[in-house]
Amino acid sequence: MLEGENALSANLPSPREVLDHLPGHFLPEKAGDARATVHLELTGVHAGQWTVRVAEGRCEVCDGFQGIPDLALQADGSDYAQIMEGSLNPLAAFMQGRVKFSGDLTVALRMQGWFRLPGGVTLPNGLG
Numbered sequence: 001m002l003e004g005e006n007a008l009s010a011n012l013p014s015p016r017e018v019l020d021h022l023p024g025h026f027l028p029e030k031a032g033d034a035r036a037t038v039h040l041e042l043t044g045v046h047a048g049q050w051t052v053r054v055a056e057g058r059c060e061v062c063d064g065f066q067g068i069p070d071l072a073l074q075a076d077g078s079d080y081a082q083i084m085e086g087s088l089n090p091l092a093a094f095m096q097g098r099v100k101f102s103g104d105l106t107v108a109l110r111m112q113g114w115f116r117l118p119g120g121v122t123l124p125n126g127l128g
Contacts, residue, residue, distance in 0.1 A: 012078065012081045012082060012085060012087075013081060013085070014046045014077070014081065015040075015042050015046045015048065015077040015080050015081050016046065016048065018080070018081050018084045018085070019040075019050055019052070019061045020061070022052065022059060022061050022084075022115070023058075023059045023060060023061060025115045025116045026054070026058070026059035026114060026115055027113075027114055027115060027116055028057035028058065028059075030113050030114045031054055031057065031059075031114040032057075033056075033057075034054060034110065034114070035054060035055045035056075036052075036053070036054045036055075036070050036071070036107050036110075036111060037051060037052070037053050037054075037066075037067045037068065037069050037070050037071075038051070038052045038053075038069055038070065038071045038072070038073060038107065038108075038111070039051055039065045039069040039071075039072040039073070040052065040072075040073050040074075040075075040080070041072070041073070041074045041075075042074075042075060042076065042077040042080050043074070043075070043076050043077065044076040044077045044078055045077060045078070046077035046078070046081075047077060048063070048077070049063070049064050049065055050062065050063060050064070051063075051064065051065055051066040051067065051069070053066075053067070054111070054114065059114075069103055070103055070104050070107045071101060071102070071103040071104055071105070071107040071108055072101065072102045072103050073099065073100070073101055073108070074099070074100045074101075074102075075093070075098060075099040075100070076098065079093055079098045079099065080099075083099070090108075090112070
């Protein structure tokens with residue numbers, strides 16, 4: 001890892017911290033009655049597996065894989081934290097192979113509009 005990347009990573013929250021705060025960024029009025037289960041597999045220094053569930057106007061994050069996912073996401077933990085903090089474009093990360101999806105990709109597109117990003121920004125559905 002380059003020295004500049006170390007400095008950037010040191011300023012980012014860990015994926016665990018990002019995921020712990022994810023329900024607080026959830027916008028139930030945007031999700032409506034949608035349901036989704038997403039498995040996250042993060043690698044690198046902050047490796048781990050989590051499940052994000054949206055249902056009945058709520059978002060919950062659980063450790064490990066639970067249930068059958070509509071979508072599975074695999075990425076380096078640092079890349080995931082950068083995406084969630086708004087400093088890495090998710091579409092660019094996908095195109096560069098830094099994020100891999102399997103399952104229903106429309107879930108990823110729809111979910112972008114269900115969460116408030118840092119600074120109060122909400123992405124319109126399908127934009128990254």
